[in-house]
Amino acid sequence: xxxxxxxKASILEITKVADVGNGTFYYHFKNxxxxxxxxxxxxxxxxxxxxxxDWESAKEDPAILIAKSTKGMLLKCSEDPVWAEVxxxxxxxxxxxxxxxxxxxxxxxxxxxYGISKNRFDTKLSEDLLxxxxxxxxxxxxxxxxxxNKKQSIIRAIEAKLRILGVQTxxxxxxxx
Numbered sequence: 001x002x003x004x005x006x007x008k009a010s011i012l013e014i015t016k017v018a019d020v021g022n023g024t025f026y027y028h029f030k031n032x033x034x035x036x037x038x039x040x041x042x043x044x045x046x047x048x049x050x051x052x053x054d055w056e057s058a059k060e061d062p063a064i065l066i067a068k069s070t071k072g073m074l075l076k077c078s079e080d081p082v083w084a085e086v087x088x089x090x091x092x093x094x095x096x097x098x099x100x101x102x103x104x105x106x107x108x109x110x111x112x113x114y115g116i117s118k119n120r121f122d123t124k125l126s127e128d129l130l131x132x133x134x135x136x137x138x139x140x141x142x143x144x145x146x147x148x149n150k151k152q153s154i155i156r157a158i159e160a161k162l163r164i165l166g167v168q169t170x171x172x173x174x175x176x177x
Contacts, residue, residue: 001014009032061175062111062115062118063115063120063165063167063171065111065114065115066161066165067175069108070137070157071154071158074137074144074153074154075150078144084141088138088141088142108133109125112165120165120167122166133164136157137157140154140156159172159175
């Protein structure tokens with residue numbers, strides 16, 4: 001999947017690489033989307049669980065929560081170029097939240113709702129907002145994989161997200177740094 005992309009990877013190729021028969025695959029999964037969902041949930045949970053957030057400062061300012069979780073997620077995603085490519089591929093799907101990323105959104109949505117409820121974010125929660133945030137993550141990961149400055153790419157991603165959420169430019173820049 002990482003080598004040829006999710007659409008071009010066939011179940012036959014997946015079972016060959018995994019060294020299992022097609023019957024074994026279909027015993028556990030109905031199709032390729034189901035295996036991607038299973039892998040995605042595990043990877044996303046491990047990514048989200050692997051970074052610590054200073055929840056006390058986040059309670060005081062939800063923008064800090066978004067900044068710290070973005071930084072942790074992008075650092076973790078960029079550690080493994082193979083998974084980064086899979087994540088970039090999944091983030092490119094626009095019509096619906098990719099199955100692969102629903103675990104990430106399970107954590108992101110409460111963060112956004114918290115900021116909106118505290119009147120910190122001047123926006124409404126919607127599928128479009130989630131897609132914009134995913135697009136920012138995707139762009140940052142592409143930049144990092146292309147060898148751009150990782151720290152600068154992450155700062156720009158955080159700043160862009162905060163601006164979309166309604167945080168003023170100077171304040172978004174301060175929090176992102």
